[in-house]
Amino acid sequence: MIRAYSLSETFSEEGFNLYREMRRKGITPDPLSFSFVTKCCVKGSSSVLEGLQVHARVLRDGHRSDSRLLTTVMDFYSSFKRFDDACKVFDEMSHRDTIAWNVLISCYIRNGRTGDALVVFDMMESGHSGSQPDDVTCLLVLQACSNLGALEFGERVRRYIQEHGYGHLRNLCNALIAMYSRCGCVGKAYQLFTGMPNRDVVSWTAMISGLASHGHGREAIDAFREMLRMGVAPDEQTFTGVLSACSHSGLVDEGWMFFDHMSKEFGILPNIHHFGCMVDLLGRVGLLDQAYQLILSMSFSPDPTMWRTLLGACRIHGHVALGERVIEHLIELKAQEAGDYVLLLNIYSSVGNWEKVIEVRKWMKEKGIQTTPGCSTMEVKGEVHEFVVDDLSHPRKKEIYEMLDEIGKQLKIAGYVAEVTSELHNSGAEEKANRLSYHSEKLAMAFGILATPPGTTIRVAKNLRTCVDCHNFAKMLSGVYNREIIIRDRNRFHCFREGQCSCNDYW
DNA sequence: ACTTGTTACA
Secondary structure (H helix, E strand, C coil): CHHHHHHHCCCHHHHHHHHHHHHHCCCCCCHHHHHHHHHHCCCCCCCHHHHHHHHHHHHHCCCCCCHHHHHHHHHHHHHCCCHHHHHHHHHHCCCCCHHHHHHHHHHHHHCCCHHHHHHHHHHHHCCCCCCCCCHHHHHHHHHHHHHHCCHHHHHHHHHHHHHCCCCCCHHHHHHHHHHHHHCCCHHHHHHHHHCCCCCCHHHHHHHHHHHHHCCCHHHHHHHHHHHHHCCCCCCHHHHHHHHHHHHHHCCHHHHHHHHHHHHHCCCCCCCHHHHHHHHHHHHHCCCHHHHHHHHHHCCCCCCHHHHHHHHHHHHHHCCHHHHHHHHHHHHHCCCCCHHHHHHHHHHHHHCCCHHHHHHHHHHHHHHCCCCCCCEEEEEECCEEEEEECCCCCCCCHHHHHHHHHHHHHHHHHCCCCCCCCCCCCCCCCCCCCCCCCCCHHHHHHHHHHHHCCCCCCEEEEECCCCCHHHHHHHHHHHHHCCCCEEEECCCCEEEEECCEECCCCCC
């Protein structure tokens, strides 16, 4: 079984075959060999069935009290998203060490229960689990914080890291850089990054991507060049970061150049993500036909997301004909979703084709297509406040709406004109095209002004993309009220300061 | 045994 162990990293199938051979010869596997073969069964290299067989055998051979072995079995279930099975194994373990708890955290993250991962950290730190968090626990929990945008929790983990002497570990620094970036604090990410003595390709990539998502395209490219000067070799992910930097900052020539260089100079062939970034880049600046041609020129077939990216570009530029064609492609892939029809609606409304808007809406209603309502959240003193369109549920709603009126007056003086013309939102079926409504991010921003001392940065997280009007509103607000406002979109950050935004998506 | 960086859409 030693051979199976050494094979388990790369040739999982052979590992399982060896196990089978062993059984055929009547040799009883010991816990260690069970552990190796289970590792061969994790997602990506085998089917669930093989692992299930092993698990059954483990139980039959009386290893149900071997917690190390069960930890591996649990991880196997977790990797196949069999959440309940994984939890069952965890519950049945007689003894749980830090690693078992780590696997539980990893299982929560993999299965979309990210918030619960933080709860587990709480339990571990407070001693309720009987095991203390270690460096891997921190790594996993930082990942959870990144996903949730939970800055305060992330800082708490950082303190834990420092207090327990993990501060020098490179992978933890890398995870912290990502956490800060994804919580909207590139500045802090950069500070940490510059303080690191040994930066590897992961550190650089995290920093480049962080700068990219905040709209600091030039700085991201500078970082990339600096990385090359330091002799660190870029990989696929690095180029994903670099190309996304170009797309978020509208750097078309640079984008083409890097896209070209990556294979010619670095021997890295563009994958679907790289093409996705290029389509986004070209689409955003209005080179829609080039973007379309690039998709058609690929040697692999485009995925739904790729088409969706192009559809988003059609919305920005009001390109009806191409938009309709893209929808066809999505339908062909049987991948069209509610959000796609909302984009199509916005394309029609942006060119004033109200007949089509009504037609599509009616059709959506008939088909019972449910759209996702826009929702914004804001964290004040560790408490998360949630807002939806025209929200009336917040306990301080009266103050919030009064504040909105007041802000509206102030911004009007400064020259803000509400844009009520074209944008439609996923705010529910009954929304009318020309109604002036308070989108969730406006409510959140007003609450931010209300609930935090002057000068405090206002951080808003939104589940969908911000509309042009709210974007203008935030710009003006940042100038008139002298506040830094950071809105975390679906996929990037808008940093508003002194009446400007770091992005160039909206004009 | 568990483990760092990844793009695009609403």
